[in-house]
Structure formats: C-alpha cells, structure tokens
Amino acid sequence: MQIKDGIKESEQIFSFLLIGQSNMAGRGELGDVPPIVNPDCRMLRMGRWQRMAEPVNPDRDIFSGRFHSGIGPQASFADAVARTCGVRVGIIPCADGGTSLDEWREGSVLYDHALMMSRLAMRTSRLCGILWHQGESDCRHGGVETYFEKFTAMITALRRDLGQGDLPLLIGELSAHYAPEWQMGDMPLEMNAVFARLAATLPSTAVVPAADLPLKEDGLHFNAHAQRELGRRYAAVYTSLAGALPSVSH
Numbered sequence: 001m002q003i004k005d006g007i008k009e010s011e012q013i014f015s016f017l018l019i020g021q022s023n024m025a026g027r028g029e030l031g032d033v034p035p036i037v038n039p040d041c042r043m044l045r046m047g048r049w050q051r052m053a054e055p056v057n058p059d060r061d062i063f064s065g066r067f068h069s070g071i072g073p074q075a076s077f078a079d080a081v082a083r084t085c086g087v088r089v090g091i092i093p094c095a096d097g098g099t100s101l102d103e104w105r106e107g108s109v110l111y112d113h114a115l116m117m118s119r120l121a122m123r124t125s126r127l128c129g130i131l132w133h134q135g136e137s138d139c140r141h142g143g144v145e146t147y148f149e150k151f152t153a154m155i156t157a158l159r160r161d162l163g164q165g166d167l168p169l170l171i172g173e174l175s176a177h178y179a180p181e182w183q184m185g186d187m188p189l190e191m192n193a194v195f196a197r198l199a200a201t202l203p204s205t206a207v208v209p210a211a212d213l214p215l216k217e218d219g220l221h222f223n224a225h226a227q228r229e230l231g232r233r234y235a236a237v238y239t240s241l242a243g244a245l246p247s248v249s250h
Contacts, residue, residue, distance in 0.1 A: 012125075013090040013124065014090065014126050015122070016081075016129045016130070017129070018072075018094065018095055019094045019110075021099045021133070022098060022136070023172070024134065024172070025069065025097050026056070026057055026227060027221035028072065028216075032224035036076060038078070038082055039051065041088075042091070043074070054071060055069040056072060057069065057094075060097055067097060067098075071227045071228070073228075074091045075228075076229075077131065077231035080235035084235065094110070094114040095133070101135075101150050102150070104154055111154070118162055129238060130155075130158070130159075131234055132172065135147070135195075139188055139191050148197055151198060152198065165203070166203045168205075169204060170208050170237055170241070172208045172230065172234065173207060173210040174188040174211070175213055175215055176188055178220060179219025189211070192207075207237075209233060
C-alpha cells in the first residue's frame with residue numbers, strides 16, 4: 001500500500017472548498033434534523049482532518065444571536081458524495097455570513113483565507129471542487145448588473161491560484177421566497193439568471209437549483225430541512241458534472 005503526504009492510499013481524502021455567505025455557512029436550527037454521522041466524512045479544523053460534526057462552518061455564535069451558526073449544506077453534501085462514490089470526503093469550510101461579492105475579490109481577506117485553507121488541505125487531500133452560495137448581499141440594483149463580471153474575475157483568479165483552471169464549480173441558486181425587507185422587486189430571480197449565464201460561460205461550472213427551497217421565519221435563511229436537501233442537490237449536480245470520483249477500493 002502506497003503512502004503519499006502521510007496518507008495511506010486507502011485513506012485518500014477528496015476535498016471540497018465551500019465558500020460564500022450565510023446560507024453556505026448555515027443558519028438551520030441544529031435540533032430540527034437528525035445528525036449525520038458518517039466516518040468517511042471529515043472537516044478541516046486546526047489544519048487537520050477531523051471527523052465531521054455540525055456546525056461545520058461556525059462563523060457566528062452557535063447558541064445565541066438572531067443569526068447564529070447552525071445546519072448548512074456541508075454534512076448532507078459530504079455524506080451523499082461519500083456514499084455515492086465510495087470515498088472519504090473532506091470539507092474546507094470558509095463561508096462568512098453577510099459578505100458581499102466585493103469582499104471575496106482577489107486579494108481580499110476572505111479570498112486569501114480560502115486560498116490558504118485550500119492549499120493547506122491540498123497537502124493531505126485531493127481538491128475536487130468549489131461550492132459557492134452567495135448573492136443575497138448583492139441582490140439589488142447595482143449588484144446584480146455587475147455580478148457576472150466581478151464573479152468571473154474572482155473565480156478565474158482562484159482557480160488559477162489553486163493550479164486548476166477547470167476545477168469543478170457549483171453555484172447554488174437563491175431562494176425565490178425572500179421576505180420583502182431582503183430584496184428589491186424580482187432581484188433573486190434576476191440573480192439566478194446571472195448564475196445560469198455564469199454556468200453557460202465558465203468551464204466545468206453548474207447551477208444547483210434552490211429557488212423552491214423553504215426559508216426560516218427570518219425570510220432570508222434556508223431552514224435545516226432545506227439545507228439537508230440543498231446539500232444533496234449539490235452532491236447530485238457534482239456527480240453529474242464531474243462524474244463519480246474513483247473508488248478507493250479500485
């Protein structure tokens with residue numbers, strides 16, 4: 001059995017970078033869905049692969065505050081990919097709630113943090129994709145119109161810096177059910193149309209449907225059940241886009 005970078009071939013981890021804002025970080029209530037326990041799922045914590053436990057992306061308080069950390073799409077995505085492809089899956093959680101696309105531009109703190117964590121993960125795993133869910137902070141006049149150009153520049157730079165120009169990219173749709181206080185007119189649907197344009201233009205890119213998923217009472221964040229479904233949809237779109245990952249048993 002071969003060993004590379006301290007990892008046995010049979011223990012190879014296939015990793016994914018998860019970035020964006022609060023609906024990627026996760027705001028679903030922790031007690032609303034059963035926990036996902038899968039020994040083949042890991043999360044990057046303190047530079048090491050640790051057994052996945054929620055919240056995977058604790059960007060805010062966990063037990064207090066209106067917008068506390070909770071259930072995101074990470075666990076159900078990792079679980080579905082691990083079961084479908086027969087591999088160990090590692091999650092690189094780098095989402096930050098409330099952030100705009102400008103805060104993810106090349107050279108920003110969030111960009112550099114995601115790049116640093118991905119490079120750290122690549123020492124002991126095979127980076128296989130980027131999951132993106134963001135747009136709520138840009139879902140208004142001025143933000144939608146400039147999103148395509150800004151996102152293309154950001155993701156092109158990130159793929160370049162990661163050394164994979166065609167690294168699979170999944171873009172999650174925004175909900176069509178945002179409360180009026182969070183949107184202006186039909187901006188969520190217009191933003192989803194921008195995502196479709198990006199998928200049609202960028203290489204190895206696909207959109208994950210989410211416009212139908214229900215929100216919490218805050219009218220902004222997917223509830224825990226919706227997050228479980230969103231993660232499974234990310235997994236289904238990924239395997240359709242990239243094909244099944246090679247099984248460690250082969």
